[in-house]
């Protein structure tokens with residue numbers, strides 16, 4: 626079974642306006658709410674790709690209830706821990722450019738943290754655990770470490786899609802998959818990456834440190850997959866970007882969906898990039914139909930060098 630874990634879910638409030646001027650009254654031309662948070666996005670895309678999964682994490686208040694209701698409506702299994710306070714509302718402003726304002730999230734008590742660890746202790750060898758997104762302010766980075774330790778003891782494969790210190794600490798646990806974007810890859814090594822050469826250098830370092838698969842996402846420029854035997858470079862399909870929120874999460878879901886269906890590494894990577902781009906070209910997350918439509922448009926080059 627695949628478990629996604631979103632410690633800090635969100636309701637994504639997407640506001641479209643022709644012009645956004647700070648300090649003025651701006652009127653939206655369109656508004657929409659989506660259940661959000663990185664792990665929840667992974668769960669929603671996996672389900673659309675017919676892969677059963679269970680969403681874990683903390684939810685609270687009317688916003689948390691909205692997430693639970695929406696996932697239920699989409700027939701996604703959940704095993705959330707309900708906490709006092711409100712799940713955050715993240716604002717996604719779509720004017721000429723995309724601007725995001727992410728909330729902080731509720732306070733999580735020690736009792737609720739332990740309840741989540743107890744759920745991780747129920748996972749079994751062969752399960753996959755996706756740890757995705759930021760941590761609420763009351764949960765420190767070592768919480769991901771505790772979860773990874775429990776997962777490792779049980780030979781559960783771990784996927785990590787987060788940033789900052791939490792991402793840095795994940796490397797030592799030899800995760801199955803890391804999906805940093807170029808900026809997050811740089812942050813991992815305390816550098817800022819500006820060239821393909823540097824992306825290759827630091828991606829390879831992660832593999833040499835024991836990470837099994839690394840996908841560095843490069844937005845409209847595609848992505849690079851690193852594995853000990855091969856490096857694959859993908860060009861993203863061209864299209865009109867409607868919403869890049871969740872594109873990276875869709876990549877994670879696409880890769881896992883293909884992997885559990887025993888696709889080759891190259892096929893899984895192709896599926897991953899197609900899913901990322903399909904989300905970028907959609908208002909909400911991608912649909913299976915759109916992912917399949919884009920598959921042939923993902924151009925992959927196999928690099929000769931081994932890591």
Ligand SMILES: Nc1ncnc2c1ncn2[C@@H]1O[C@H](COP(=O)(O)OP(=O)(O)OP(=O)(O)O)[C@@H](O)[C@H]1O
Nearest residue numbers: 806842843844845847861871872873874901902905
């Ligand atoms: N402009 C675009 N055109 C085509 N594909 C895109 C575009 N932007 C994103 N994608 C697709 O989505 C994938 C992930 O994008 P990106 O690198 O922006 O992820 P991210 O930074 O993790 O995003 P997020 O945190 O918003 O989910 C890319 O590898 C690509 O396949």
Ligand SMILES: O=P(O)(O)OC[C@@]1(O)O[C@H](CO)[C@@H](O)[C@@H]1O
Nearest residue numbers: 635661662663715727758759871
């Ligand atoms: O604040 P975090 O946890 O880093 O990111 C949260 C978030 O921006 O990520 C998802 C897109 O990847 C959105 O659904 C959500 O609002």
